[in-house]
C-alpha cells in the first residue's frame with residue numbers, strides 16, 4: 001500500500017524524513033555535463049525534495065557514497081593509528097533497480113569475497129536504507145532486462161516514481177508510514193513500483209567463453225579506438241578497484257594519513273609492478289580484461305553476472321565504444337568455436 005503525492009506533498013514527506021535521516025539522491029547539476037550547457041545528474045546529499053531528479057537516469061552511479069573517489073581511512077603517527085571519523089547518522093539512499101542490484105555486487109566484493117569483510121565499506125553500508133526509484137521506461141543504452149537487474153527483489157523502505165506530475169510511492173516498510181501520514185489529505189492506495197520489461201538494447205552473453213576468444217584479434221580494434229581515459233570505470237556502478245596512498249604531512253614526515261582512491265583498469269599505471277614492468281600495456285588488452293571480468297570471471301566465482309546493464313559506460317565513452325557491441329562480438333566468436 002502507498003500514496004499518490006503532489007510535488008508539494010512529496011517535499012513535505014522529505015522535510016519530515018530529513019529530521020531523522022541524511023538523504024542521498026540523484027541531483028541535477030546545471031552545466032556540469034560532458035558538453036557546454038549540458039547538465040550532469042550525479043549523487044549528492046539533498047536538503048529539500050525539489051532537488052531530487054526522479055525523471056532522468058543519473059550519469060554517475062550511486063556507488064560514490066559507499067566508495068568515494070578518495071577516502072581517508074585512518075591517520076597515523078609513529079605511535080598510533082586513528083580511524084577517520086564518519087558521520088553516523090542513518091542515510092536514506094534513492095536508487096533504481098539496476099543500481100541496487102549493483103550494490104549487491106559491491107557487497108559481494110567488499111563483504112563476501114573470502115573470510116574478511118572490509119570494515120571501511122561495512123561501516124558506510126550499515127548506515128543506509130534504500131528508497132527504490134521506479135523505472136516506468138527504459139533509457140538509451142540500458143540493457144538491464146538482459147542482465148536480470150531490471151527488478152529489485154530485496155528490501156526497501158519505500159519507492160518513488162514520477163508520473164504525470166505526481167509521485168507514486170509504495171511504502172514497503174510500515175515504520176516509514178508515519179512520515180507520509182503527517183501530510184494532511186493523503187489517502188492510502190495500492191501502488192506497485194514500475195519496472196522495465198523490455199529494452200531496445202539487448203545483450204546475449206554465452207554461457208561459456210572459449211579460451212580462444214581471449215587470444216582473438218577482436219580486441220585489437222580497441223588498442224587504437226580506446227584512449228584509456230577510464231571514464232567507463234568511473235561511471236560503472238560495479239567497478240570497485242582502488243589503490244592506496246599514504247600521504248605524509250610536509251611539516252611532520254612521520255605522521256600522515258592513508259587514503260583509498262578509486263582506480264581504473266583502463267588507465268596507465270594500473271598494472272605497473274616493481275622493476276618497471278607493466279602488464280596489459282595495450283588498450284585492447286585492458287578492454288579484454290574489463291569486459292571478461294564483467295561478463296565471465298565474476299560469474300565463474302560468484303554464480304551471477306557482474307554487469308547490471310545500466311549502459312552508463314556507453315553513455316559516457318568519448319570514442320563511442322559500445323559495451324553491448326563488444327558482447328555481440330564475443331558471443332559470435334564463442335558460438336563459431338562451439339559449432
Ligand code: SF4
Nearest residue numbers: 226227229230232317
Ligand atoms: S570510456 Fe571509452 S575511451 Fe575511455 S577508457 Fe573507457 S572504453 Fe576507452
Ligand code: SF4
Nearest residue numbers: 236307308310311313
Ligand atoms: S559495464 Fe557498463 S553497462 Fe555494465 S554495469 Fe558497468 S557501466 Fe553499467
